[in-house]
Amino acid sequence: MRSTLIAISTIVLLISCQERKSATPKQIFFTVRQIRLQPDTTISAIAYYQNNIIGWQDNGKLIVIDSNYKRQDAIEKRLNTLKTYYIATIHDTILVSTEKDVYFIDAKFNLQKYNNKERIFLRSIYEDSVYYVYSCCAGEFGGSVFFLNKKTNKTYSYFATCATQVLKFKNEYVVCKNLAHLVGHMGFFIVPEPTKLYELTDQRFKSHCNWYMEIDSLKDQKSRNSQNQVKNRPDIWGAMSMASFVYNDSLYSMISNDSSTYIAVHRKDSTYEMQRLFNKRIQFHNAQVICTGNKTICLYNLTAGSPFEAYLITGNNSGLLVIENNKIDFLN
Secondary structure (H helix, E strand, O other): OHHHHHHHHHHHHHHHHHHHHHHOOOOOOOEEEEEOOOOOOOEEEEEEEOOEEEEEEOOOOEEEEOOOOOEOHHHHHHHOOOOOOEEEEEOOEEEEEOOOOEEEEOOOOOEEEOOOOOOOOOOEEEEOOOEEEEEEEOHHHOEEEEEEEOOOOOEEEEEOOOEEEEEEEOOEEEEEEEEOOOOOEEEEEEEOOHHHOEEEOOHHHHHOOOHHHHOHHHOOHHHHHOOOOOEEOOOEEOEEEEEEEEEOOEEEEEEEEOOOEEEEEEEOOEEEEEEEEEOOOOOOOEEEEEEEOOEEEEEEEOOOOOOOHHHOOOOOOEEEEEEEOOEEEEEO
16 A cells, blocks of 8 residues: 555656646747847838848838848839838738828839739738738727638637737747736737637728727626637736747747846746846837748837827837847847
8 A cells, every 4th residue: 555655656746747847948048139220210110021121211211121131222222212101011012102102012122003902901910821910909998809811701800909919839829919008018818710709790890999899798898808719818017028939849929027128938828037138128119020931020119118209209219129040139
């Protein structure tokens, strides 16, 4: 009897140790560089094309930065014959709007008239072979993330206050949401299957940040939170996520709180600080994230956490974050 108890205790101890070991973040070192970038003024939106970062600046001009972070003056000269008002990506096409028309950037970096009548989503945050994902943000008043199935043309949605990024990890969609209001907070939720979300059949709802407020059963916050179509993770208050990325089969996030900026690793339902990069906060109110191959690019607007301050600050008030494998570059 005693030997049986000892054997059972040993097995339980081994299992417990194995579980603790699997939950412990594996130490991977990320190298960090800070690189001086000299845009004309604040970069307010970005696109990625032929290994170049294309940024739309507040002065209406485009900036083109190659993979070595050098400005491409000749290309910029061709693209800046017209004053532009925004830049956006639809599928693999880079669109540039002027006061009256929309153009696309061709293979030789010339502007050509865009005559396609396909709907343009300016807040596109993810696309794969099945879904085109876009988001809508109403600040502290809410928002939603939308999964448009490209094969069936059906749209599925879930409430998400300012979703800034979606990426796929282990066949599930990870949604990151950020809100800079007051102290700021962020959070993640997992979408195992987008078709289990709410299907939107009313065309008005497909571009409505708070479409759920027009559905009686979803008007109450408690009722919305009780839905089980997603796996919610606890929100982190006083922090913002700059970008999330996959490396060596693990999911990581770059997080900045009131005292530090660090790399966090996701393990099951928890997030662990793995490597501290700076003992200070990177202030921003908005982030745009582009994922391409092994590269994750984040444009962040530095406005001390206030969405209103963005309209008061002039000059360069933005920065770029480029993550490629275990290398991290800050450009500002």
